Amino acid sequence: MITRFAPSPTGPLHLGHAYSALLAHDTARAAGGQFFLRIEDIDSTRSRPEWETQIYEDLQWLGITWDADPMRQSDRIPAYQEALQTLWDQGLIYPCSCSRRDIAAAASAPHEGEPVYGPDGLIYPGTCRAEPTGEMPMGQALRLNMAKATERLSAPFSFTQTGTGTITTSAQDLIEGVGDIVLSRRDFPGSYHLSVVLDDAAQGITHVIRGEDLFEATQIHVVLQQLLGLETPVYTHHRLIRDDAGKRLAKRDDARAIATYRQAGATPAQIREMVGL
Known part of the structure; x- marks a missing residue:
């Protein structure tokens, strides 16, 4: 352990x-x-x-x-850049120039209905979603195309939580309830979701013990682990103080x-x- x-x-x-x-x-x-x-x-x-x-x-x-x-x-920047390049070469990430205000405005448009929130905040409306072309840009936000990502995964997408058992989700849940998450920020070649997955793998973590506030984010991490060929640890999400x-x-x-x-x-x-x- x-x-x-x-x-x-x-x-x-x-x-x-x-x-x-x-x-x-x-x-x-x-x-x-x-x-x-x-x-x-x-x-x-x-x-x-x-x-x-x-x-x-x-x-x-x-x-x-x-x-x-x-x-x-x-x-660990080189490791993050290498993983991003792998996902870019597979056509799974794309550049995004939207600000938080842009996303909020698009998600609140009358024809969109009520804004939907996921584990990473407002579900991205797909404004910049496109097929990646050329070299991977630097100094620009990069998002995961969740619809394309789920096509690469072995379903059902599941993870084990101590005390709860195996938790499963679906492609539809990931697309509609999580969306195209940010994997690289403008000011840093990585994001929490990408870095935590790569760092846990690099340290050989077998059991992730963390707060229940991160329970919903775990499905994102399992997706990234599968896309990058990494082992999925056993997860325990404890109560918060x-x-x-x-x-x-x-x-x-x-x-x-x-x-x-x-x-x-x-x-x-x-x-x-x-x-x-």
Whole structure:
């Protein structure tokens, strides 16, 4: 068993991060497996070295150890470009110049009916969808043609979730409920969906343990794994840690940051108790 924790260095880790990291770490250790750390720093405008340093300090204080040097997504650009080129050569991705405002306007047009939302936000209306020609452009958003992608996949498209079993979806569900997702952004040759799939494969992750907020996105990741010939891990989507009002924690919740508890004299054992471990 190989698990991982993959935080973004865009703010302080909070109790929700502690729960996810401890759960993945403890599960691997109990099975005699390995635990890896990955720094998801593709958001160059918000990622900060000081937040990355604090991630290491917080995790070590919690008693979490990892079995290899942390992987950093900013070091993985060639791998993302290679995967994008593979998909481009297969005619499965196309350039898109639409802004978020353009997409919202197109999706809200009277003849479109009610806007449809999927795991990646508004379903893209297909404004720029076309057969890719020439060389793959750089510095431009690239989208997956989901209709063409599903033609390449072995149906039914499924993945295993611990405690739930095998989850299945269909080509129609993917086309209508997910749509043509962004696989490369203008400012970075990759997206969360592409990078997380490639990075999990590169680290040999066998069991992905993450929050239930990413449950719907897992079907996207299974699609990409099949298109790129990668193994699909076993997925577990755990409960989220919420505040007293029932709202999920975010990095702006500094009052629940691990560092805040540390400074107030809390112990790692108390943090475990707070998150129900």
